Amino acid sequence: MAPIQPSREELDRRKASHVVGINAETVTNVSSTDFPGHWPGEDNSWSLEEFRNTLKVDMHHSTRTESSFSLIGIDASVANAFRRIMIAEIPSVAIEDVFIHNNTSIIQDEVLCQRLGLVPFQGGKQGIREFLKWHKKANPEVGQPEGESDKFDYNTIILSLKIECTRNKEAEKGESDPLKAYHNAHVYAKDIQFKPFGRQEQYFSGDDAIRPTNPDILIAKLRPGQCIDIDMHAFKGVGSDHAKFSPVATASYRLLPTITITKPILGKDAEKFQRCFPHGVIKLDKVSKKEAMKKGSGYEGHEGQNKAVVLDAMKDTVSRECLRHPEFEGKVKLGRIRDHFIFSVESVGQWESEDLFLESVKVLKTKCEALKKNLSTIDR
Missing domain, CATH: 3.30.1360.10 (RNA polymerase, RBP11-like subunit)
Incomplete structure (x- = not known):
């Protein structure tokens, strides 16, 4: 079929359809019309050159833990892929194994372990991203018993929490504030100690030592005579395995609103x-x-x-x-631009917020390369 040249009015109408209409009780133009075969006689197939010309990234603000940026000129499926990768496929370090030697606090052992697992940690970038490797879990069903033999300096971070609550002899008589009346009345994340071994000293020392991103996270409350004695092993993992490994607190996007005063x-x-x-x-x-x-x-x-x-x-x-x-x-029309995504990313601290998007691009690129390689061998 010979190409059909649409009129200027038709092109303007199609351009308007790229804006999702927000009406009093309905939403219009929710479906995209820029895919091949939608318009008779026109070829709207994907073009790399056109994608390069339309793709745009605008950074609105960026701090260590929060960033906001716009991705312009991409499909919703691609934007959502970046969001899902940031949540579930960028590795981080979290506590996986907890060995309780003594716990006389009022918090049950399993609850205390769950709270410790959700404490986010940070450390040297090179050590976490390059030196630390994945820890392969033992599978007893195939004759692989779990033990210390599968834990090495390149896949295991050792932590400990040993603390006891005692009375403050220097406190005033009748003091009702437990933080003044007792020592270690509150157990915080900063009380968790990192124990480097092997080559970990090279990557996790000084300012690069493994430590909680927020030292003031409250873990438990103690009273005189109560104590906690725990050893912990932290591993490298991803959010798709457990939410504690997710490097973001939130990663979301919304379409750019439009307000037209007619x-x-x-x-x-x-x-x-x-x-x-x-x-x-x-x-x-x-x-x-x-x-x-x-x-x-x-x-x-x-x-x-x-x-x-x-x-x-x-x-x-x-x-x-x-x-x-x-x-x-x-007098007014409301809408949202279909291909303008405003991202909001909040890091828990192990990754800088602006690095998370760049890392998600690398992960998606790796996935695409793997798919391309498999497609090239599918006919063999």
């Missing part, structure tokens, strides 16, 4: 319209003399009055509040 919103209505959105989304400007003199602008005779202007649509949460009020009917 007719002027002035005076008291403009102030009410501003209150329908989170702070910083809508601002109030004065109608200029030039706008007031322009025929058909809708601002005639309103010089100096407040008008509603979109300041930063990215801060909008798409609550649809403005669509509830009859005075704004036909």
Whole structure:
């Protein structure tokens, strides 16, 4: 079939369909139309060159534990792949084996072990990412008994928690605050001690030593005479095996909101319209003399009055509040851009937040290379 050249009106309509419409009670344009064969006589097959020209990454802010960035020009499946990889397939270190020698606290042994397993740790980047290897679990069903013989310096981190609560002889008589009346009344993550062995001293020493990312995590409360004596083994793992190995607290994305004011919103209505959105989304400007003199602008005779202007649509949460009020009917359109994903990543501390996305790209690239290799041998 000969190629069909669509009209300018048709191209504009298709462009508008790339914005998901947010209406009072419905959502429109939820399906993509840019795949091959959708439009008769047109070839919309995927192009590497076009992908290179449209792909864009914008960093909004970045700290060690939190970052926000935009991925523009990709499909939702790819964006979701990055999110899932960050949650479940980037390795981190967490406590796996707990050996309780003595626990006289009121917390049951199994609960205490579960709390210790969820404590996030950090250490030298090179040691965790390159030196530490995966610890292969023993399988008793095939004659592989679990023991110390399968734990080495390159796959096991040894930790210990030995603490006892005693009375503070220097405390004032009648002191009711346990933190003043007793020593070690509260057990924190900072009380966990790292015990390097073998070559671990080369990779985990000084500022690179294995330690909790948040030293003030409360593990247990003790009273005089109670103690905890525990040894622990931490391994390298991924979130798909257990959530404690996930390097992120949250990794999510949302589509970029769009707010289009189709007719002027002035005076008291403009102030009410501003209150329908989170702070910083809508601002109030004065109608200029030039706008007031322009025929058909809708601002005639309103010089100096407040008008509603979109300041930063990215801060909008798409609550649809403005669509509830009859005075704004036909004056505003809400939507979300289909291929603009705003990511929010919060690291638990072992990985820097901005490194997590770069690592997810590496993991996805490895998966693609493996798939490509398998496809090349599928016909053999």
